[in-house]
Amino acid sequence: MSHSIVRRQPLSDTGVFPDALHPVLKRVYAARSLSSASDLDASLDKLHSPELLGGLAEATVLLEQAAREQQRILVVGDFDADGATSSALSLRALRMMGFASVDYLVPNRFDYGYGLTPEIVAVADSHKPDLILTVDNGISSHEGVKAAHERGIRVLITDHHLPGEHLPDADAIVNPNLPGDSFPSKNLAGVGVAFYLMLALRSRLREHRWFADQGISEPNLAGLLDLVALGTVADVVPLDHNNRILVEQGLRRIRAGRCCTGILALLDITGRNHRRVVASDMGFAVAPRLNAAGRLDDMSLGIECLLTDDPDKARQIAVQLDTLNQDRKEIEADMQSRAMIVIEKLHLEKSRLPTGLCLFDNDWHQGVIGILASRIKERYHRPVIAFAPASDSGELKGSARSVPGLHIRDTLDAVATRHPGLITRFGGHAMAAGLSLPRDHFEVFRSGFDQEVRRHLSENDLQGIINSDGELDREDLTLEVAQLLRNAGPWGQGFPEPLFDGEFRLIQHRVVGGRHVKLTLRPLDGGSSIDGIAFNAEPPPDSCRRLRLAYRLDVNEYRGIQSPQLIIEHYDAL
Numbered sequence: 001m002s003h004s005i006v007r008r009q010p011l012s013d014t015g016v017f018p019d020a021l022h023p024v025l026k027r028v029y030a031a032r033s034l035s036s037a038s039d040l041d042a043s044l045d046k047l048h049s050p051e052l053l054g055g056l057a058e059a060t061v062l063l064e065q066a067a068r069e070q071q072r073i074l075v076v077g078d079f080d081a082d083g084a085t086s087s088a089l090s091l092r093a094l095r096m097m098g099f100a101s102v103d104y105l106v107p108n109r110f111d112y113g114y115g116l117t118p119e120i121v122a123v124a125d126s127h128k129p130d131l132i133l134t135v136d137n138g139i140s141s142h143e144g145v146k147a148a149h150e151r152g153i154r155v156l157i158t159d160h161h162l163p164g165e166h167l168p169d170a171d172a173i174v175n176p177n178l179p180g181d182s183f184p185s186k187n188l189a190g191v192g193v194a195f196y197l198m199l200a201l202r203s204r205l206r207e208h209r210w211f212a213d214q215g216i217s218e219p220n221l222a223g224l225l226d227l228v229a230l231g232t233v234a235d236v237v238p239l240d241h242n243n244r245i246l247v248e249q250g251l252r253r254i255r256a257g258r259c260c261t262g263i264l265a266l267l268d269i270t271g272r273n274h275r276r277v278v279a280s281d282m283g284f285a286v287a288p289r290l291n292a293a294g295r296l297d298d299m300s301l302g303i304e305c306l307l308t309d310d311p312d313k314a315r316q317i318a319v320q321l322d323t324l325n326q327d328r329k330e331i332e333a334d335m336q337s338r339a340m341i342v343i344e345k346l347h348l349e350k351s352r353l354p355t356g357l358c359l360f361d362n363d364w365h366q367g368v369i370g371i372l373a374s375r376i377k378e379r380y381h382r383p384v385i386a387f388a389p390a391s392d393s394g395e396l397k398g399s400a401r402s403v404p405g406l407h408i409r410d411t412l413d414a415v416a417t418r419h420p421g422l423i424t425r426f427g428g429h430a431m432a433a434g435l436s437l438p439r440d441h442f443e444v445f446r447s448g449f450d451q452e453v454r455r456h457l458s459e460n461d462l463q464g465i466i467n468s469d470g471e472l473d474r475e476d477l478t479l480e481v482a483q484l485l486r487n488a489g490p491w492g493q494g495f496p497e498p499l500f501d502g503e504f505r506l507i508q509h510r511v512v513g514g515r516h517v518k519l520t521l522r523p524l525d526g527g528s529s530i531d532g533i534a535f536n537a538e539p540p541p542d543s544c545r546r547l548r549l550a551y552r553l554d555v556n557e558y559r560g561i562q563s564p565q566l567i568i569e570h571y572d573a574l
Helices: 023-030 056-068 081-096 118-127 142-150 190-207 210-214 221-234 241-255 261-269 279-296 300-307 311-349 369-380 408-418 439-454 479-487
Strands: 003-007 072-077 101-105 131-135 154-158 172-174 357-360 384-390 395-401 425-428 432-438 464-468 500-512 516-523 530-534 546-558 561-573
Touching: 003 546, 023 479, 056 131, 056 154, 056 172, 056 190, 056 210, 072 081, 072 118, 081 101, 081 131, 081 190, 081 221, 081 279, 081 300, 101 118, 118 142, 131 190, 142 154, 154 190, 172 190, 190 210, 190 221, 190 241, 221 241, 221 261, 221 279, 241 261, 241 279, 261 279, 261 300, 261 311, 279 300, 279 311, 300 311, 311 357, 311 369, 357 369, 357 439, 369 384, 369 395, 384 439, 395 408, 395 439, 408 425, 408 432, 408 439, 432 439, 464 500, 479 546, 479 561, 516 546, 516 561, 530 546
Parallel strands: 003 464, 072 101, 072 131, 131 154, 154 172, 357 384, 530 561
Antiparallel strands: 384 395, 395 432, 425 432, 500 516, 500 546, 516 530, 546 561
16 A cells, blocks of 8 residues: 655744753654643653542542451453553552452453453352452443442442443442543553552542551552553553653663563563663563463463562463464464455455455454454554454454544444444444444444445545654764664654654665565765664565665664664655
8 A cells, every 4th residue: 555754743842842852852742742841751740640530539438448348359350451450550559558358350351251241240259259340441331330239249440441421330430531520631541540549549548547557558659650651552542741651650660670570571581671671662572462361361361470579480471471472473464364365355346445444254363353453454544343253142243443533432333323233332442442243233334334434534534644753864863863762752652653754775685584674775965874674574676776764763782782773664666
């Protein structure tokens, strides 16, 4: 698919930043709407106060009562990395604060589906909990809450997903996206919401002399920010200022080695040096291995990795998670090849692809359809929903990924409104969502989804756009600038890593690893040559002497020696 390079324009005055800041960084920050030097401040005291988040008063009353009456608390999390970190953080925090009986349960996605379902409540009942604490789920669990109450179990929901028209009848709900909630950052991940709950709980217990009466030290919850950083990056929530602080503070603790043993083990097994870790290491190395447990097996394996303080056990689990991730990659590759065959058939049948693309294969694995949808969306620049069979229920489970300009959860809501009874359940965010529907509803849904997407997106919206931060001078293609850019984040969703464009002379190239292209390049106006690598790319023609690149300037480390390197996102032969 063709791409167009569009250069970002400054959205603020570069003069507001400190004079000592490198001009390239000033330019990058100005193009990301930062408007003052305070936007660069990642101090913990710049975090939004927990007092601004609704529902915390009711939630902490429940938890304090549970502590004083030694009630059993059961944490029920989601089966992804955000859910795993939310669960581990809640368990660690509650135990640090002296809670006597805290356990966790993770729904098996293949048997029980998403969230606090009546089925998972029945399983939870075997733990004899007095209180269920949901993390990263629950905002749509009407029937699950009802089932818990029927069994005499109270429910505290913490979630960040968008609520429906009606809320579950829980005993307390904490979610920054509830109507009327005044919390300034609506972008908290599930682990961020859990962290804020624990901050508020600590304050309440301190005020009511719980720590003094129990003879225990008040815990430093900042020690859990490594989990907050991992879950926030893994869930690809927008990195607004509040989230950047949470992530940066967590990364600093990981770099100092003051983090949970499991994160160190996962970094080690992927060949990452924890002393130089950045957000992308969390997103592309650690998170996929945690997610692999929830996708293919049982996320309790991932949670145990984050809970253990035993380095040997952490290493053992990390090896298991790495193996699962390799299996996930193989399954995904097979599914992707099948999807490409389906798409090629669509090309033959129609002059163009549907605007909203729905794909289904009876042999696809429901644990990998989210990744598959993302891959196809990236390739064809349009909203994609990939479906897989849901066990033997006769239902399909779908994972949706969107493009800028289309709120995918609202789109599913619109389809459900226009076609009552078509969708069994759905939920999610602007860019990602999940749904279930009866198998025999697929064709009607596919048509309805495409029609709804066409109401919002034009052909221009479906073009591959590469947003660039402009050109770098040859004097800036250095290790020093590469290191500055690497450490100037944290970069991520809504605060993208700097990407530049420009023309280069192609000195030589070769294929490495079977599917990657290694290049030696030189700026058109001379200067030193610089290495570049394009992952999963076709090599340029042998006759090619010039390339137009979209690239990131990064640090390559080989045998302890660091050098600048271009990570090439796209290139055109000239």
